[in-house]
Structure formats: structure tokens, C-alpha cells
Amino acid sequence: xxxxxxxxxxxxxxxxxxxxxxxxxxxxxxxxxxxxxxxxxxxxxxxxxxxxxxxxxxxxxxxxxxxxxxxxxxxxxxxxxxxxxxxxxxxxxxxxxxxxxxxxxxxxxxxxxxxxxxxxxxxxxxxxxxxxxxxxxxxxxxxxxxxxxxxxxxxxxxxxxxxxxxxxxxxxxxxxxxxxxxxxxxxxxxxxxxxxxxxxxxxxxxxxxxxxxxxxxxxxxxxxxxxxxxxxxxxxxxxxxxxxxxxxxxxxxxxxxxxxxxxxxxxxxxxxxxxxxxxxxxxxxxxxxxxxxxxxxxxxxxxxxxxxxxxxxxxxxxxxxxxxxxxxxxxxxxxxxxxxxxxxxxxxxxxxxxxxxxxxxxxxxxxxxxxxxxxxxxxxxxxxxxxxxxxxxxxxxxxxxxxxxxxxxxxxxxxxxxxxxxxxxxxxxxxxxxxxxxxxxxxxxxxxxxxxxxxxxxxxxxxxxxxxxxxxxxxxxxxxxxxxxxxxxxxxxxxxxxxxxxxxxxxxxxxxxxxxxxxxxxxxxxxxxxxxxxxxxxxxxxxxxxxxxxxxxxxxxxxxxxxxxxxxxxxxxxxxxxxxxxxxxxxxxxxxxxxxxxxxxxxxxxxxxxxxxxxxxxxxxxxxxxxxxxxxxxxxxxxxxxxxxxxxxxxxxxxxxxxxxxxxxxxxxxxxxxxxxxxxxxxxxxxxxxxxxxxxxxxxxxxxxxxxxxxxxxxxxxxxxxxxxxxxxxxxxxxxxxxxxxxxxxxxxxxxxxxxxxxxxxxx
Ligand SMILES: Nc1nc2c(c(=O)[nH]1)N[C@H]1C(S)=C(S)[C@@H](COP(=O)(O)OP(=O)(O)OC[C@H]3O[C@@H](n4cnc5c(=O)[nH]c(N)nc54)[C@H](O)[C@@H]3O)O[C@H]1N2
Ligand SMILES: Nc1nc2c(c(=O)[nH]1)N[C@H]1C(S)=C(S)[C@@H](COP(=O)(O)OP(=O)(O)OC[C@H]3O[C@@H](n4cnc5c(=O)[nH]c(N)nc54)[C@H](O)[C@@H]3O)O[C@H]1N2
Ligand code: SF4
Ligand SMILES: [Mo]
Numbered sequence: 001x002x003x004x005x006x007x008x009x010x011x012x013x014x015x016x017x018x019x020x021x022x023x024x025x026x027x028x029x030x031x032x033x034x035x036x037x038x039x040x041x042x043x044x045x046x047x048x049x050x051x052x053x054x055x056x057x058x059x060x061x062x063x064x065x066x067x068x069x070x071x072x073x074x075x076x077x078x079x080x081x082x083x084x085x086x087x088x089x090x091x092x093x094x095x096x097x098x099x100x101x102x103x104x105x106x107x108x109x110x111x112x113x114x115x116x117x118x119x120x121x122x123x124x125x126x127x128x129x130x131x132x133x134x135x136x137x138x139x140x141x142x143x144x145x146x147x148x149x150x151x152x153x154x155x156x157x158x159x160x161x162x163x164x165x166x167x168x169x170x171x172x173x174x175x176x177x178x179x180x181x182x183x184x185x186x187x188x189x190x191x192x193x194x195x196x197x198x199x200x201x202x203x204x205x206x207x208x209x210x211x212x213x214x215x216x217x218x219x220x221x222x223x224x225x226x227x228x229x230x231x232x233x234x235x236x237x238x239x240x241x242x243x244x245x246x247x248x249x250x251x252x253x254x255x256x257x258x259x260x261x262x263x264x265x266x267x268x269x270x271x272x273x274x275x276x277x278x279x280x281x282x283x284x285x286x287x288x289x290x291x292x293x294x295x296x297x298x299x300x301x302x303x304x305x306x307x308x309x310x311x312x313x314x315x316x317x318x319x320x321x322x323x324x325x326x327x328x329x330x331x332x333x334x335x336x337x338x339x340x341x342x343x344x345x346x347x348x349x350x351x352x353x354x355x356x357x358x359x360x361x362x363x364x365x366x367x368x369x370x371x372x373x374x375x376x377x378x379x380x381x382x383x384x385x386x387x388x389x390x391x392x393x394x395x396x397x398x399x400x401x402x403x404x405x406x407x408x409x410x411x412x413x414x415x416x417x418x419x420x421x422x423x424x425x426x427x428x429x430x431x432x433x434x435x436x437x438x439x440x441x442x443x444x445x446x447x448x449x450x451x452x453x454x455x456x457x458x459x460x461x462x463x464x465x466x467x468x469x470x471x472x473x474x475x476x477x478x479x480x481x482x483x484x485x486x487x488x489x490x491x492x493x494x495x496x497x498x499x500x501x502x503x504x505x506x507x508x509x510x511x512x513x514x515x516x517x518x519x520x521x522x523x524x525x526x527x528x529x530x531x532x533x534x535x536x537x538x539x540x541x542x543x544x545x546x547x548x549x550x551x552x553x554x555x556x557x558x559x560x561x562x563x564x565x566x567x568x569x570x571x572x573x574x575x576x577x578x579x580x581x582x583x584x585x586x587x588x589x590x591x592x593x594x595x596x597x598x599x600x601x602x603x604x605x606x607x608x609x610x611x612x613x614x615x616x617x618x619x620x621x622x623x624x625x626x627x628x629x630x631x632x633x634x635x636x637x638x639x640x641x642x643x644x645x646x647x648x649x650x651x652x653x654x655x656x657x658x659x660x661x662x663x664x665x666x667x668x669x670x671x672x673x674x675x676x677x678x679x680x681x682x683x684x685x686x687x688x689x690x691x692x693x694x695x696x697x698x699x700x701x702x703x704x705x706x707x708x709x710x711x712x713x714x715x716x717x718x719x720x721x722x723x724x725x726x727x728x729x730x731x732x733x734x735x736x737x738x739x740x741x742x743x744x745x746x747x748x749x750x751x752x753x754x755x756x757x758x759x760x761x762x763x764x
Contacts, residue, residue: 097124161188169475170416190452233379237267322401421539462490546615
């Protein structure tokens with residue numbers, strides 16, 4: 001019997017031989033170097049490995065596609081300005097094996113779907129376009145020309161442009177992303193869901209409302225100069241390793257660090273800089289001065305408890321708040337204070353799961369430091385009250401006047417290497433009117449003002465058969481989104497699914513009636529066009545736009561750049577009805593940048609400034625204390641405590657990344673820092689919770705989530721007893737995405753609540 005879309009969408013349930021050791025207390029060091037070298041030597045050609053390691057993140061080289069952590073503005077390490085994570089990303093992207101028509105002739109879609117995500121990813125780089133005909137079992141080769149026509153034909157056959165969905169993942173460069181959204185808007189829709197919807201959307205939403213800009217306010221230099229850095233809901237040792245170098249520098253300058261996380265992540269505790277030969281020999285730096293083992297989703301309660309104590313002290317002594325800043329720059333202070341007074345300190349503290357000495361130590365630092373930076377990531381954004389989480393952090397910073405001055409401010413740490421840039425240049429289903437007006441002025445067509453689908457809306461629309469064509473520029477939609485089974489049914493309803501990708505992934509196997517895989521150049525490859533090898537640009541987590549230029553020969557001569565794919569599809573779809581000469585852009589990317597500078601604020605002299613070795617900073621009002629909010633000031637906000645309650649049998653589960661994965665790309669089966677080897681189907685549980693359920697180490701269990709009466713199941717996981725707060729547990733995504741309810745998402749931002757899923761665990 002043929003597999004259903006649901007079967008194909010789920011990872012196989014087989015175990016791979018779990019081994020567990022004690023979690024590491026130190027990150028980086030020789031082991032990180034060794035792991036980077038291992039990955040490079042296993043999957044890269046030796047000559048490519050050398051070129052990559054000398055050019056990655058160097059001025060004038062190419063931007064690491066690993067994450068969005070910024071490169072230093074000043075000197076860069078001659079030992080290589082990259083980390084283990086970056087080398088793994090490159091080893092994956094530039095793997096020496098390629099797959100073309102023969103691979104697809106030999107393996108049916110069903111057969112490929114039986115592989116694990118690790119095996120799918122290691123199949124090799126996609127090397128030519130392929131097509132899956134209706135009812136066919138195998139992908140077959142197709143020419144680029146026919147592929148473009150097919151996409152155009154399907155799009156033009158829709159009753160309404162809103163029946164198409166155009167997804168973007170955050171590796172896409174500014175140039176490709178700008179053209180893509182321009183095409184989508186000229187086609188007639190704003191259905192531009194992107195990975196950001198599942199990532200920092202809640203940060204954007206909270207920061208825009210309170211500070212007038214959806215991005216962080218700090219620079220790397222601020223981090224070096226902060227007196228106190230709070231790292232909340234983030235695991236930089238794995239996900240942003242070079243952030244640890246910046247934290248190390250901050251400590252060297254006398255700064256203090258508080259880490260707030262349900263898990264004692266190795267990178268937060270101690271770090272040995274692999275780029276520092278002396279440190280490699282003498283041991284690492286202790287990073288966190290205080291580790292706060294917070295209950296999952298206890299963050300608003302913790303910040304409120306701090307705010308209450310600060311207020312108490314202010315009312316007694318009067319020199320705790322930055323009153324000049326509050327008077328001059330903020331709005332709704334009085335309403336905020338009277339709301340805060342309704343809360344009880346002990347109730348708040350109880351919700352955090354933290355003991356009094358730990359709280360007091362945190363309070364002492366917050367009270368006495370004037371330059372505070374708060375860094376955060378998915379541990380705060382993937383909850384139903386994610387926007388409240390972030391707004392409450394802003395309240396704390398505003399009271400302390402810790403915004404828009406040296407060494408202080410907001411630092412949402414972005415994920416994908418250009419996810420921030422994509423949004424800046426228009427990948428936004430809810431783009432502001434001013435941006436749409438500029439498009440209209442420049443190109444002479446009127447973009448729809450109706451908001452398009454975000455990720456959650458797009459999945460629902462496909463399920464309800466309101467959306468019939470799915471187009472993905474990068475990413476791995478089915479493995480990244482919540483509620484895997486529901487989402488798979490949505491994709492299967494489509495007439496056509498198209499993916500522009502570098503490597504095979506599970507989304508290529510959960511298809512609409514017809515499907516296309518369009519292979520594109522990776523970041524490290526030279527992008528040859530009529531006017532020579534093209535340069536592109538990206539924006540990092542701190543708003544610096546810099547250039548990136550490939551250095552390796554493309555792995556196949558049948559690859560196109562993302563820019564070329566977008567231009568050709570726009571040309572094939574819009575034909576004479578377009579007001580834009582689409583094909584000109586692919587010959588010369590300077591033309592794209594000329595357009596961006598006219599349409600997007602902050603890009604004047606783009607072509608000139610992008611050639612500066614360390615790029616340029618985009619304007620950032622919050623950095624200058626110019627708050628472009630509705631009130632013209634920085635806004636205090638009123639945030640509630642979360643309302644969920646667990647029944648005795650229930651646990652709250654967060655889905656996290658292992659050390660050997662990049663989102664849905666599984667580099668390997670180990671989670672070295674957490675002491676878990678050769679297995680991903682595990683659940684980290686508090687040992688008392690295990691006892692209460694009579695569960696033994698490595699016992700096989702099944703997980704169930706029930707939401708609004710609907711039951712979802714994920715079977716076959718092994719229990720690992722871990723240092724995690726009581727009633728909390730953790731699993732890896734994408735294996736447990738099947739448990740994330742489509743209707744559980746952040747209010748207003750619609751980020752899936754994949755860090756607070758209420759589940760029960762039963763012996764399997
Ligand atoms: N190697 C590697 N690098 C990556 C990625 C990757 O997958 N692999 N992904 C990239 C992307 S797109 C992103 S968005 C980032 C993600 O970077 P992170 O946000 O660091 O990644 P997560 O694994 O989702 O982990 C979040 C952390 O939040 C904690 N946490 C969970 N719930 C809560 C909570 O309620 N409160 C608090 N205080 N903490 C909580 C978890 O214990 C975990 O340590 O990394 C980017 N970089
Ligand atoms: N349960 C749960 N779900 C989550 C999360 C979580 O913490 N928990 N995190 C969420 C987050 S933060 C994010 S950002 C999303 C990630 O969602 P996505 O961005 O959709 O997923 P990725 O795994 O980053 O995409 C990897 C694929 O991108 C393609 N690719 C790689 N490089 C390129 C390139 O240069 N160009 C093109 N065209 N394609 C390329 C490859 O084919 C690869 O298979 O997942 C979200 N899903
Ligand atoms: S910190 Fe991120 S951007 Fe920097 S080298 Fe590592 S993976 Fe690449
Ligand atoms: Mo992300």
C-alpha cells in the first residue's frame with residue numbers, strides 16, 4: 001500500500017543505539033575544533049575545506065550561512081573567524097556527493113521517505129531540476145525552461161493570486177529576497193510566510209510596539225561594554241557559538257552574566273575559546289556568574305518578581321529607576337506601575353520554580369548595574385505569551401534606562417544568517433503601508449494592501465483548499481512547521497509544490513499532485529552571470545549589512561542562483577502584463593541593489609557602501625533613543641502571568657535543537673554537550689518525574705498532547721534523566737512537531753508555541 005502524506009512527513013521511529021554520558025560543563029575547546037575538522041574531512045573535498053576555512057567571515061570573503069551572529073567590526077582572527085557550527089554548515093552545504101536524475105530514477109519518493117532526516121540530508125547536493133508528475137512514483141529530469149513554464153502555468157490557472165503561498169527561509173540573500181517579494185506582490189498577493197514567523201516574530205512584534213523597531217538595539221561593541229548581560233531562553237554554545245567570544249570579552253572587561261534557562265547548557269557555564277591558543281591550554285572562562293534554572297515559561301513571573309522588588313526599593317530609597325530617562329523618553333509609566341502593584345511577589349516567585357537565594361543574587365546584580373543588555377532567543381519566543389515575555393524584558397530595561405546608551409539594550413539573537421535582512425527588504429505578509437507605497441511609486445503597480453498568510457494561516461489555507469500552489473524559496477517547510485500530520489495533509493491538497501533548494505529534504509517527499517525541485521547555488525559557490533561573478537548581501541542580527549561572494553566552483557553546471565530562478569519565474573508567469581523587465585536583474589545584481597536603495601530605508605549608496613570591507617549599519621532609532629512608536633516614546637506595557645496549569649499526570653515540554661543539527665538539517669546523531677550520543681528519539685525528564693511515573697532510564701515511552709479536545713501522539717522515545725526543573729521535559733524537533741497543535745501560537749505574533757506543549761508520558 002502506498003504511504004500517505006502523513007507517513008512520509010514523519011521521521012522513522014527506529015532507535016539508533018542511545019549512549020549517555022555526563023553532560024559537559026565546558027563548551028568550545030579542542031573537542032569543538034576536532035568536531036569541525038572531522039565534519040570538514042568527512043564531507044568536503046580537502047581543497048574546498050582549506051579555501052572555506054580561510055575565507056569564511058573574513059572581510060571580502062563569504063558570510064557564514066550558519067547563523068546570524070555578527071562578525072567583529074574591527075580585527076578578525078587569523079586562526080579562522082568561524083566556529084564548529086559554521087564548519088558543519090559548510091560541510092553540509094558543500095558536500096562532495098551530488099545527486100541528479102540517476103539518483104531519482106533509482107529511488108522512489110516512498111523509498112526516500114523511509115530514510116531518517118540524517119540520511120536524507122547526507123544524500124548529497126541537488127544537481128539538476130527534477131519533476132514529479134501526477135501519480136508518478138519517481139522524480140524525473142526536467143529542463144529549466146519547462147520548469148519555469150510549469151510554475152507559470154499553475155500560478156496563472158489559479159482563480160485568485162491569494163491561492164498561492166510563497167514561503168521563504170532565512171538563508172536567502174537581500175537581492176533574491178527583494179526580487180522574490182516584488183514578484184509575489186506584482187503577481188497580486190501578500191502570501192509571504194517565512195521562517196521568521198516560527199522564530200523571532202514575537203520579538204519583532206513586541207519590540208515594534210514598545211521601542212518602534214522590530215530589531216535589537218545593541219552592537220557587538222555594546223556587548224563588550226555591558227555591566228550585566230542576561231542571556232534568557234538561548235543556548236549559544238550550540239546555536240551561536242561565537243557569541244561566547246563576545247561574552248568572554250564582556251567578562252574580561254568586568255561585566256557580569258546571568259543565564260536563565262531550564263537547562264544548565266554547557267556554553268552558558270564555561271567556554272574555552274578555540275581561537276585562543278593560550279586558553280586552549282589553560283582551560284576556559286567561567287561565563288555565567290549566576291545560573292537560574294527556571295521553569296519552562298516562568299520568565300514573565302521572574303521579570304515581574306524583579307520589577308516588584310525594584311519598585312519596593314525605589315519607593316524606599318528613590319534612586320533605583322532612571323527617572324530622567326523615564327520622564328523624557330517613555331510613555332504609560334503610571335499605568336504600568338499601578339498594574340504592577342496588583343501582583344504579589346511570592347506568587348510570582350513560586351511560578352518561576354527558583355529558590356530565594358538564587359533570586360536574591362539576580363536581584364542584587366540587576367539593582368546595582370546601570371548598563372544592562374538582555375539577549376534572548378527561542379526559549380522566549382515560542383510560547384503563547386511570547387510577546388508578553390519580551391515586552392516584560394523591555395519594561396525592565398526602560399526602568400533602568402538601559403536602552404539607547406553604550407553597553408545597554410535589547411539583543412534578540414537571530415537564527416538564520418539572513419532572516420533579519422529578508423524582513424528588511426520586504427519578505428513580510430503584513431508589510432507597512434509606507435513600504436507598499438514606495439513599491440507602487442517605483443514600479444507603477446498597486447500591491448495588495450490585504451495582509452497575506454503567515455505560516456500558520458498558510459497551513460490552514462492549504463488544508464481548507466484555499467491555497468493550491470506552494471512555493472518554497474529555501475527551507476524545509478514540512479519538518480519546520482507545527483502539527484506535522486495536519487500540515488502534511490495541507491501540502492498534499494496542493495496542485496503543485498515547488499522547492500528551490502540546495503539539498504534534498506523531507507519537504508521534497510511530501511508533495512502536491514505535481515512537484516518540482518529546483519536546485520540552486522549555495523552561499524560558498526561562485527555565482528557566474530553575464531557581468532561576472534556576482535556579489536550579494538546579508539544583514540546580521542545587529543543590523544550590519546555586508547557582502548558575501550562565493551569562492552568555490554559550483555558543484556554542478558546545472559545550478560541557477562536564487563536570483564536567476566526568481567527572475568525567470570517572474571518572467572514566465574507575468575509575461576507582458578509585468579511592468580518590470582525581470583530578466584535584466586539576473587545579469588547584474590547591482591541593478592537589484594539600485595532598486596532596493598529606492599524602496600527600502602537606510603540603503604542609500606548601497607552599491608558603494610556594500611563594498612566596504614565590514615559593510616554598514618542600518619539606521620536604528622532605539623539605538624539613538626528615537627522611538628518610532630505610535631506615541632513617539634518608548635512604551636511601557638502591561639503583561640499578565642501565563643494562565644496554563646498542569647494536571648498531575650502532565651508535563652510541559654519544550655522542543656529544542658541538539659548540538660548536531662541546524663534546524664531540520666541533521667548533521668549527526670550526537671548532542672555532545674548534553675552527554676547524549678547516537679540517538680535523537682529521546683525525552684529529557686526530571687528524575688523525580690520519572691520516579692512518579694515508574695519510569696527507568698532509557699525506558700521506551702509514548703508521548704501524547706491534548707489540545708482543545710484533539711489528541712496528538714508521538715511514539716517511541718527513550719527517557720533520559722536530566723537536570724531539568726520538575727514538571728518540565730525536553731525533546732528534539734522535528735521529531736516531536738507532530739505534538740505541536742496548529743492552534744497553539746503566540747498571541748498577535750502567531751509564532752507556534754513549540755516550547756510549551758502540555759503532554760503526558762506513558763510507558764510504551
Ligand atoms: N547549530 C545550530 N545553530 C543554530 C540553529 C540550529 O538549529 N543549530 N538554528 C538557528 C536558528 S533558525 C535559531 S532561531 C537559533 C535558535 O537558537 P536557540 O533559541 O538557542 O535554540 P533552541 O534549541 O530552540 O533553544 C532555546 C533554549 O531555550 C531554553 N528554553 C526553552 N524554553 C524556555 C523558557 O520557557 N524559558 C527560558 N528562559 N528558556 C527556555 C532551552 O532550554 C534552550 O536552551 O539558532 C540558530 N543557530
Ligand atoms: N518544534 C519546533 N519547530 C521549530 C523550531 C523549534 O524550535 N521547535 N524552530 C523554528 C525556527 S526558529 C525556524 S527558523 C524554522 C526553520 O525552518 P526552515 O528555514 O524552513 O528550515 P531549515 O531547516 O533551516 O531549512 C533547511 C533547508 O534549506 C535548504 N537550503 C539550505 N541552504 C540554502 C540556500 O542557500 N538556498 C536555498 N534555496 N535553500 C537552502 C536545504 O535544502 C535545507 O534542507 O523551524 C522552526 N520550527
Ligand atoms: S557563530 Fe554563527 S555565523 Fe558565526 S561562524 Fe558560528 S555559525 Fe557561523
Ligand atoms: Mo529560527
